[in-house]
Amino acid sequence: MMNRISLAGCLSVVASLFRIFALTALALVSAQAMAQDTRTTVLTGGMLISGLSVPPVHNATIVIQGERIVAAGPAAEVKIPAGAVVIDTSGQTMMPGLIDAHAHLFMIGFGDEAGWFRWLQGPGRKYSIEKVMELSAWQLLMSGVTSAIDLGGNAAESISVRNRISKGEIPGPRLQVAGPLVTRRAFAGFPAEASAVIASPKEGAEVVDRLFRQGVDVIKAHAGLTRDDYFAIVKAAHANGIKVHAHVYAETDVRNAFDAGVDVLQHMGSAGFPTYSADLVRTIAESNRPIVLTAAHRSWIFPDTVKFPGRLQDPVLKSLFPADIWAALQDSFREWPAESYFAGIDRQVRFRSPQVKQLIESNALMGVGTDSGTPMNFNTDGLVREMKVLVDEGLSPLEVIADTTRVNARIMGKPDLGTIEPGKLADIIVVPGDPVYHDLNNLFTVQTVVKNGVVYKNQGKPLVKMPE
Ligand SMILES: [Zn+2]
Ligand SMILES: [Zn+2]
Numbered sequence: 001m002m003n004r005i006s007l008a009g010c011l012s013v014v015a016s017l018f019r020i021f022a023l024t025a026l027a028l029v030s031a032q033a034m035a036q037d038t039r040t041t042v043l044t045g046g047m048l049i050s051g052l053s054v055p056p057v058h059n060a061t062i063v064i065q066g067e068r069i070v071a072a073g074p075a076a077e078v079k080i081p082a083g084a085v086v087i088d089t090s091g092q093t094m095m096p097g098l099i100d101a102h103a104h105l106f107m108i109g110f111g112d113e114a115g116w117f118r119w120l121q122g123p124g125r126k127y128s129i130e131k132v133m134e135l136s137a138w139q140l141l142m143s144g145v146t147s148a149i150d151l152g153g154n155a156a157e158s159i160s161v162r163n164r165i166s167k168g169e170i171p172g173p174r175l176q177v178a179g180p181l182v183t184r185r186a187f188a189g190f191p192a193e194a195s196a197v198i199a200s201p202k203e204g205a206e207v208v209d210r211l212f213r214q215g216v217d218v219i220k221a222h223a224g225l226t227r228d229d230y231f232a233i234v235k236a237a238h239a240n241g242i243k244v245h246a247h248v249y250a251e252t253d254v255r256n257a258f259d260a261g262v263d264v265l266q267h268m269g270s271a272g273f274p275t276y277s278a279d280l281v282r283t284i285a286e287s288n289r290p291i292v293l294t295a296a297h298r299s300w301i302f303p304d305t306v307k308f309p310g311r312l313q314d315p316v317l318k319s320l321f322p323a324d325i326w327a328a329l330q331d332s333f334r335e336w337p338a339e340s341y342f343a344g345i346d347r348q349v350r351f352r353s354p355q356v357k358q359l360i361e362s363n364a365l366m367g368v369g370t371d372s373g374t375p376m377n378f379n380t381d382g383l384v385r386e387m388k389v390l391v392d393e394g395l396s397p398l399e400v401i402a403d404t405t406r407v408n409a410r411i412m413g414k415p416d417l418g419t420i421e422p423g424k425l426a427d428i429i430v431v432p433g434d435p436v437y438h439d440l441n442n443l444f445t446v447q448t449v450v451k452n453g454v455v456y457k458n459q460g461k462p463l464v465k466m467p468e
Pocket of ligand 2: 102103104151152371
C-alpha cells in the first residue's frame with residue numbers, strides 16, 4: 001500500500017538524520033547518501049518531462065531506489081513500493097536535473113572579474129578559491145543544476161572540489177573540470193594558476209599531458225591559439241581519452257578549432273560579429289559535433305539589467321550569498337555599465353539575434369552553457385536565462401530542456417544522466433506549475449532537487465547549509 005508522507009514528514013526525516021548523526025553539514029551529505037542507498041523515494045502527482053523530446057506525462061510517478069531511477073511513467077501504471085518516502089509533486093513539474101555545459105565556479109558574478117580576485121585578497125578576507133568554489137557549487141545545486149562542466153579555473157582547487165562533491169563530503173553538482181585555460185596569453189587580473197600559457201604547439205601538447213596527469217576531465221583551449229596549436233592540443237587530449245572544449249568567437253578560430261577536431265565549440269553565438277559563413281555552419285551541423293552558444297552572458301544580461309537593475313538586489317539571489325560577499329557584490333555593481341567586460345556591448349547586442357537564429361536554424365547539435373560567474377551572470381540564474389534566450393529566439397521549451405539535459409549529458413560523456421528513465425541516475429528537479437506550455441521562467445524557482453537519489457532541497461528549502 002501507498003505510504004504517503006507529507007512534505008513536512010520528509011523534512012522531519014531529514015531533521016531526525018541531523019539529530020541521529022549530530023554531524024556537521026559536511027558529513028550530513030554522506031549520511032543522507034548512505035541512509036538513502038537502502039531507501040526508496042517516490043515523486044508523484046506532477047507532470048513528467050523525461051528529457052526525451054516527447055510530450056510530457058501528466059500525473060506521473062517516479063520511483064528511485066538508492067541512486068537510480070527504477071520506474072517512471074503515468075501514476076496509474078507505476079506501483080509505489082511499500083515503505084517508500086513519498087514526495088507529493090501535484091501541480092508541479094518533474095524533470096531531469098539541469099546541466100550547465102560551461103560554468104566557472106571560482107567566480108560569482110562580480111561587476112568586474114579582476115575586482116573579484118582583488119577583493120578575495122583584501123585584508124581580513126576569509127575566502128580561499130576553494131571556498132568560493134564550494135559556495136558556487138552549493139548555489140548551482142540549490143538552483144537545480146545537478147551537473148556542470150567547469151571550463152576554466154585553478155586546477156588543484158577544481159579537482160579537489162570535484163572529488164569532495166563526488167565523495168559526498170560537500171553538496172554540489174557532479175563536476176567535470178578543465179583547470180586552467182590553455183592559451184597564448186595570460187589573463188590579467190585572474191589567478192596565475194587559471195592560465196596555462198604556451199608558446200608553441202609542442203608546449204600545448206605538454207600542458208595537456210600535465211593537466212591530464214594532474215586529474216582534469218577536459219581541456220579548455222582559448223581563442224588566439226594558432227591552427228597548429230589546436231591540432232597539437234586535440235591530438236594530446238584524445239590520446240589521453242579526454243575532450244577539448246574551445247573558447248571561440250571569430251570565424252577563423254571556429255574553423256581552426258573545428259578542423260583540428262575540437263569536441264565542443266563554446267561561445268559561438270555571442271561573438272558580436274555578423275553571422276558565420278553558411279559553409280562553416282553547415283559543416284558543423286553535418287558533423288553532429290556539439291556547439292554551446294553562451295548567448296546570454298553579455299548580449300542579453302547587459303540590456304536586461306539596464307531594463308531591470310533590480311535583478312541585482314533580488315531577495316532570492318541575496319539569500320544564496322554570505323552577507324559579506326553580498327555587500328561586496330553590491331559594491332561592485334556601482335559602475336557596472338562602464339566595465340571593460342562590456343566594451344563591445346553595442347556590437348554584441350546588434351548581432352545577437354541574427355547569430356543565435358542562424359545557429360538554431362542550422363539544426364546543429366546544441367548543448368547549453370552559461371559562462372557563469374562572469375559579471376552579473378550568476379550561478380543561481382545564468383542557466384535559466386540562457387534557456388529563455390534560446391526559447392525566445394526560436395527553439396521550443398521542450399527542445400531547450402532536452403538540450404540542457406540529454407544533449408549536455410552526451411557532451412559530458414555520461415549516458416546514464418540527462419533523462420528520466422529506469423536505470424538512469426536519479427538527478428531530478430521539481431519546479432512550480434508548467435514550464436513548457438506556460439512559462440519557462442518557472443525554472444527560476446526550483447522547489448525540489450534530487451541528485452544521485454539524495455534530496456538536497458525540498459519545498460523550496462535547502463536541506464544542506466550554505467558553506468561559510
Ligand atoms: Zn570561454
Ligand atoms: Zn568561460
